[in-house]
Amino acid sequence: MMIGSEVLANTRRQLRAGRHLVLFLDYDGTLVPIARTPDEARPDGTLLTLLNDLTHVSAIHTIILSGRPLSSLQAMLPIPGLILAGTYGMEVQWGGKLMTRGVTPAQIRPVIAQVKAEWERLTDKRNGFLLEDKGLAVALHARWADPAEADVVLNTARVAATQTVSADNFRILGGDRFLEVAPAAAHKGHTVEWLLDQIHAAGALLVYFGDDDKDEEAFAVIRQGGGIAVGVGQRYELAQADARIASPEIVRDWLRRFYDDVCQINSNVERFRIVR
Numbered sequence: 001m002m003i004g005s006e007v008l009a010n011t012r013r014q015l016r017a018g019r020h021l022v023l024f025l026d027y028d029g030t031l032v033p034i035a036r037t038p039d040e041a042r043p044d045g046t047l048l049t050l051l052n053d054l055t056h057v058s059a060i061h062t063i064i065l066s067g068r069p070l071s072s073l074q075a076m077l078p079i080p081g082l083i084l085a086g087t088y089g090m091e092v093q094w095g096g097k098l099m100t101r102g103v104t105p106a107q108i109r110p111v112i113a114q115v116k117a118e119w120e121r122l123t124d125k126r127n128g129f130l131l132e133d134k135g136l137a138v139a140l141h142a143r144w145a146d147p148a149e150a151d152v153v154l155n156t157a158r159v160a161a162t163q164t165v166s167a168d169n170f171r172i173l174g175g176d177r178f179l180e181v182a183p184a185a186a187h188k189g190h191t192v193e194w195l196l197d198q199i200h201a202a203g204a205l206l207v208y209f210g211d212d213d214k215d216e217e218a219f220a221v222i223r224q225g226g227g228i229a230v231g232v233g234q235r236y237e238l239a240q241a242d243a244r245i246a247s248p249e250i251v252r253d254w255l256r257r258f259y260d261d262v263c264q265i266n267s268n269v270e271r272f273r274i275v276r
Contacts, residue, residue, distance in 0.1 A: 119140050
């Protein structure tokens with residue numbers, strides 16, 4: 001398994017050889033630390049500047065691919081030109097256009113609302129649980145609940161969801177004291193495949209940073225394309241990762257050093273224009 005410095009060195013070599021880069025970045029746990037609630041995981045000015053800089057390099061496609069709904073990403077990351085893929089890629093903002101892919105919201109929403117109502121009844125008057133309505137998905141967070149109670153509630157919530165949704169049309173996603181019901185199209189690996197088709201990325205270098213099992217579904221696609229999958233943190237095993245980085249702070253440092261390197265290449269290679 002490579003370390004972060006080896007990933008950076010490998011990326012430098014391939015960029016100097018004339019390859020474009022498609023850079024995929026998860027948000028929570030990758031660019032910012034996991035916060036107590038999703039609303040508290042806000043980007044600071046340094047991160048916004050860094051993403052803006054990367055977005056303005058002509059040879060790079062910078063993509064945020066997150067389980068957050070698109071509306072949340074738009075509010076957190078108001079950066080022109082940045083490709084945003086929310087709810088695992090079912091909602092995409094690209095080039096000023098908004099797309100919903102893989103689902104028909106009018107068909108999906110009644111099922112999501114039913115699951116939400118069941119989980120609201122289950123968590124009513126219980127401390128430490130947060131229900132997150134994402135529009136096309138619904139998530140139950142239990143990181144702040146008593147661990148024993150969290151296990152019981154999440155198991156009960158999973159059973160209730162299994163009885164409500166069709167396995168052909170929906171997924172039940174787990175995690176670190178976390179449960180989510182989302183459409184079958186909510187799959188980061190499928191989203192990466194779709195985005196690469198849209199970008200016409202044949203011959204591009206693919207690099208993906210992510211911290212959990214949903215990102216690992218994309219890691220397999222990245223590796224099949226000859227790219228580099230970088231796992232962040234230690235919360236998940238991430239057996240598909242080519243390299244591991246300890247924290248979002250180190251991810252940011254890697255990306256800043258990478259951008260500085262691109263600027264150096266830019267002085268010698270015309271194709272690496274910095275667009276302002």
